[in-house]
Amino acid sequence: MEDGFLCFGAAMMVSYCAAWLVDLALIGSQAAADEEAARFMDDVAGELRRRGGVGEDEDEGEVEMAIAKQMAILNQVLD
DSSP: OHHHHHHHHHHHHHHHHHHHHHHHHHHHHHHHHHHHHHHHHHHHHHHHHHHHTOOTTSOHHHHHHHHHHHHHHHHHHHO
């Protein structure tokens, strides 16, 4: 009887540890994907700023609004 409980307890512990490791792996891969997406979005925003050519005669707010619109489109495409 004791052996059955010990085996059951060991199996539960192994199962719990395996699930915990899988969860950590998924969290790590999601964090890496989020970091890559953020870096990509920063690159896109930088390119839009360069193409926008923000100067004295252009309104910074208009350029930022255009960047926000492009980033919203990019977010929809990535999702």
